[in-house]
Amino acid sequence: xxxxxxxxxxxxxxxxxxxxxxxxxxxxxxxxxxxxxxxxxxxxxxxxxxxxxxxxxxxxxxxxxxxxxxxxxxxxxxxxxxx
Amino acid sequence: xxxxxxxxxxxxxxxxxxxxxxxxxxxxxxxxxxxxxxxxxxxxxxxxxxxxxxxxxxxxxxxxxxxxxxxxxxxxxxxxxxxxxxxxxxxxxxxxxxxxxxxxxxxxxxxxxxxxxxxxxxxxxxxxxxxxxxxxxxxxxxxxxxxxxxxxxxxxxxxxxxxxxxx
Amino acid sequence: xxxxxxxxxxxxxxxxxxxxxxxxxxxxxxxxxxxxxxxxxxxxxxxxxxxxxxxxxxxxxxxxxxxxxxxxxxxxxxxxxxxxxxxxxxxxxxxxxxxxxxxxxxxxxxxxxxxxxxxxxxxxxxxxxxxxxxxxxxxxxxxxxxxxxxxxxxxxxxxxxxxxxxxxxxxxxxxxxxxxxxxxxxxxxxxxxxxxxxxxxxxxxxxxxxxxxxxxxxxxxx
Numbered sequence: 001x002x003x004x005x006x007x008x009x010x011x012x013x014x015x016x017x018x019x020x021x022x023x024x025x026x027x028x029x030x031x032x033x034x035x036x037x038x039x040x041x042x043x044x045x046x047x048x049x050x051x052x053x054x055x056x057x058x059x060x061x062x063x064x065x066x067x068x069x070x071x072x073x074x075x076x077x078x079x080x081x082x083x
Numbered sequence: 084x085x086x087x088x089x090x091x092x093x094x095x096x097x098x099x100x101x102x103x104x105x106x107x108x109x110x111x112x113x114x115x116x117x118x119x120x121x122x123x124x125x126x127x128x129x130x131x132x133x134x135x136x137x138x139x140x141x142x143x144x145x146x147x148x149x150x151x152x153x154x155x156x157x158x159x160x161x162x163x164x165x166x167x168x169x170x171x172x173x174x175x176x177x178x179x180x181x182x183x184x185x186x187x188x189x190x191x192x193x194x195x196x197x198x199x200x201x202x203x204x205x206x207x208x209x210x211x212x213x214x215x216x217x218x219x220x221x222x223x224x225x226x227x228x229x230x231x232x233x234x235x236x237x238x239x240x241x242x243x244x245x246x247x248x249x250x
Numbered sequence: 251x252x253x254x255x256x257x258x259x260x261x262x263x264x265x266x267x268x269x270x271x272x273x274x275x276x277x278x279x280x281x282x283x284x285x286x287x288x289x290x291x292x293x294x295x296x297x298x299x300x301x302x303x304x305x306x307x308x309x310x311x312x313x314x315x316x317x318x319x320x321x322x323x324x325x326x327x328x329x330x331x332x333x334x335x336x337x338x339x340x341x342x343x344x345x346x347x348x349x350x351x352x353x354x355x356x357x358x359x360x361x362x363x364x365x366x367x368x369x370x371x372x373x374x375x376x377x378x379x380x381x382x383x384x385x386x387x388x389x390x391x392x393x394x395x396x397x398x399x400x401x402x403x404x405x406x407x408x409x410x411x412x413x414x415x416x417x418x419x420x421x422x423x424x425x426x427x428x429x430x431x432x433x434x435x436x437x438x439x440x441x442x443x444x445x446x447x448x449x450x451x452x453x454x455x456x457x458x459x460x461x462x463x464x465x466x467x468x469x470x471x472x
Contacts, residue, residue: 006223006231007216009385014370018455022436024447031155034098035135039212042390046371052394052402053462056411057430059403065293069311073289073318074282080322081280198382220383 004028008036013043017050084146085165086127086157087248089138097138103164110145111164124151125162130248132156134219134238137179137212141171141246170246176211182241183214186234190221199224270334277325289318292335295432296342302427303346303420313349317342336442339428343442370459392470407468414464418457425450426457 008016013036019025020033037044091097094105104111116124127144128136135155148160184203191200199221206213215238222230242248276284296317300310320341328337377386394402401407415423424443428434434442440450 006228007220009376009383010387011371011373011376011385014459015455017370018451018458022451022454024451027153028155031153035155038097038136038138039209039216040386041209041393042387045393045395046391049391049394049466050458050462053411053458053465054430056403056407056465057415057426057458057461058433059408060412060415060431061298061433062294065289066311069293069315070286070289072315074285076319077280077282077285077322080325196382202382 004032006032008032010036010040010043010046013037013040014046017047020047021050021054084150085249086129086144086146087133087168088127088142088144088162088164089133089136090140090142092139094140097136103142106142106164106166110166113147113161113163115161116159124158124160127157127159127162129157130243131236131239133242134215134235137176137210137215139176141168142166143168168246168248175245178245179238179241180207180211180214183211183218183238186237187214187218187221190218190225190234194225196221196224270330274325274328274330274334288321292338295335295434296338298427298431299339299342299424300346302415302423303343303350309349310346313342313346316345320345332441333438335434336438339432339434339438339442343424368456370455371463391466394469397469401469407465410464410468411461414461415457417464418460422453422457422460425453426461429454430458 013033016025016029016033020030023030025033037047089097090103095102101114103114114125125144125146127146129152132155143165144162145165146157146159146162150157150159184207187203188200191197191203203214203217206217215235218238219231219234222234224230226233273284273288277288293314296314297307297310300313300317301307304310304313317338321338324337324341328334332340375388377383377388415426418426425439425445428439428442429436436447436450439445440447443450445453
């Protein structure tokens with residue numbers, strides 16, 4: 001197991017943030033990361049900005065299938081079944 | 084075993100947002116977490132961990148099952164809040180912050196670290212968690228890792244005395 | 251469609267695999283309701299993936315038409331070695347790539363710069379090695395919780411994010427489209443794009459960091 005540092009800097013936080021939100025940091029590193037967040041409002045806001053970015057990007061997804069497309073695809077499916 | 088835990092003023096977990104069942108005349112309900120030192124588990128502080136996790140509301144917790152000490156915190160499979168440590172109030176928080184700021188000045192001025200000395204007062208409004216780090220970080224600048232740990236130990240002693248912590 | 255959340259990864263995988271088999275059986279039997287369900291579950295996700303390869307929504311929809319024909323014709327050949335979802339995405343990617351090449355999507359010059367050491371945030375925003383507190387912010391980023399949702403999720407913000415994603419190098423664009431637009435799990439991205447977990451995360455990190463930076467420029471001016 002690698003030796004975790006006593007602390008990390010804000011500049012480290014912005015590079016580790018994805019591993020943190022993806023829960024890919026080893027336990028000791030996650031503890032050092034959270035210990036930094038515990039005293040640094042700037043990094044709390046940065047991590048929050050990243051989470052909000054993920055939410056905003058998620059808004060780009062379209063759920064609706066255009067009706068004409070659905071009809072066309074169903075026809076194709078029907079044709080395939082008849083083959 | 085008994086330990087301590089900082090929560091947000093509303094009683095939720097600082098990082099998880101988890102709503103802890105708060106104690107009243109009787110302890111709060113037990114909370115279970117599958118013991119996985121990697122990710123989940125009930126996190127709590129032995130006294131020496133307290134300065135690392137300074138927050139606004141402090142509780143005494145009872146931990147049960149396997150308890151792992153991973154250097155920065157305790158991780159347990161089960162825990163419940165026993166009581167709020169009433170002594171940790173706004174005043175104690177402010178006094179702790181001031182104590183850390185004064186120590187930081189002493190360390191920085193003792194070694195003529197003027198640029199470090201200059202960051203102390205502007206950090207005070209951000210509170211005790213930051214000032215505790217600032218003091219330990221300056222001690223590290225002066226004496227390396229030993230200095231950092233010594234300063235954290237001093238902070239632990241201050242909290243232990245002020246809050247009359249038994250364990 | 252359910253968004254991926256890291257806490258429930260393994261549980262999801264198991265249930266998806268079981269529901270895949272049942273759905274596939276119905277599809278092979280020519281069940282139209284099952285097909286409609288398939289279209290509704292995957293169309294939006296497929297569109298996000300296709301759009302990360304081609305220039306316009308119209309072309310992406312053409313890609314999807316071809317991809318669906320590929321799916322229909324492949325139903326009897328599908329062996330279940332991957333999940334139905336990753337199989338479908340692979341078909342979209344194959345078709346989109348061919349189309350994307352034909353469309354000669356222009357890649358901005360900056361995107362071609364070697365990405366080896368790119369910083370998530372400009373180094374000038376942090377105290378330097380000679381200062382007290384090296385690596386600490388000179389000025390904190392702003393607190394977006396103080397912005398109303400109408401601004402954060404407003405039309406102009408979505409436009410800014412769309413443009414930011416378009417500017418990304420292809421590999422980053424595809425990974426962020428799959429993860430954060432389409433809601434795929436890291437495992438699904440790794441499987442479809444044949445990436446290691448680590449590389450998937452590096453690409454995702456660069457993509458999210460750049461999109462966050464664009465969003466910050468947009469919101470902090472607004």
